[in-house]
Amino acid sequence: MKASQPEVETLFAPRVRQTFVGIDVSKDKLDMRCLPGSVFRQFDNEPAGHAALVEWLSDKPACLLVVESTGGYERELVYAAQDAGLEIALCNPRQVRDFAKGTGQLAKTDRIDAGILAEFARQVQPRPLAKVPDKQREIEALVVRRRQLVELCTAEQNRLQQVSQKSVVKSLLKVLEVLKRELKAVEKRILALLQSDEDWRRKIEVLQSAAGVGPVTSAVLVAELSELGNLNRQAIAALVGVAPYPHESGTFRGKRIIWGGRAKLRSTLYMAALSARRCNPVIREFAHRLHKLGKPFKVVMVACMRKLLVILNAMLKTNMPWQDKSQPPKTAH
Secondary structure: OOOOHHHHHHHOOOOOOOEEEEEEEOOOEEEEEEEOOOEEEEEEOOHHHHHHHHHHHOOOOOEEEEEEOOOOOOHHHHHHHHHOOOEEEEEOHHHHHHHHHHOOOOOOOHHHHHHHHHHHHHHHOOOOOOOOOHHHHHHHHHHHHHHHHHHHHHHHHHHHOOOOOHHHHHHHHHHHHHHHHHHHHHHHHHHHHHHHOHHHHHHHHHHHOOOOOOHHHHHHHHHHOOOOOOOOHHHHHHHHOOOOEOOEEOOEEOOOEOOOOOHHHHHHHHHHHHHHHHHOHHHHHHHHHHHHOOOOHHHHHHHHHHHHHHHHHHHHHHOOOOOOOOOOOOOOO
């Protein structure tokens, strides 16, 4: 047994990376810098360009690619790299910019940014994204599309309250009808996808057993927080952005604030926490206790969001639905 131990240690040793690639993504172009050697290449940001980039990297040893989140322009590149078996990390632009300032690099061009990303990959070595199955990609895109349609409906509803001319009202109502019809179609497709996968179906059942969590919240959590149930309470709170960070120096004790995380996901969690404050006995009692201590409404709501998230995380981790039998009939967001 002792003789085989070095083989076991080698088997589980972290991968040693030798090539670090930074890719600055714009709407039309991909500016790529490769280290070591500081080789620069430019590719089109479309399927043929993605294929050419992957082909160019095919003979590079132990690659780590780093791109910034650019509002969706990077998404197809990430999928292409993952499908080719490459490791790729998606980083917050603010984090990379702070890294650039820390190295004394204040100038900013696409070529320079690609070099900063490559150096960031080499020095920081951020965790690569887990490969997303095709079905997960589809449901993520559908959830994003649903959010866009809801925002469009809200905008048209607001405009409807500001006009009285019949011709304009008629136009707004016509657009609203089309948007609501499309919204229903997207929601129907999301529901069909969730029901088509046994694991997703079980997660939905577990999540919706908690008072305050309805179809919308559960669908968004499954689509945009696949880590739920796989991390500890501190990590999941930090990932979503509801973990308070200290602000202290010497004898100074500032207010703790939340920072970073997934803003769109927090919006959904906020609405669920509002509902849970009314109908979930655990969250209701927790919010009442904080209110009696004189905590501001916003602080109470963030704390409720975090507590609800931690509870849901534990439920999925243990695969156990909500246990409180004494709760009143729930209302769901």
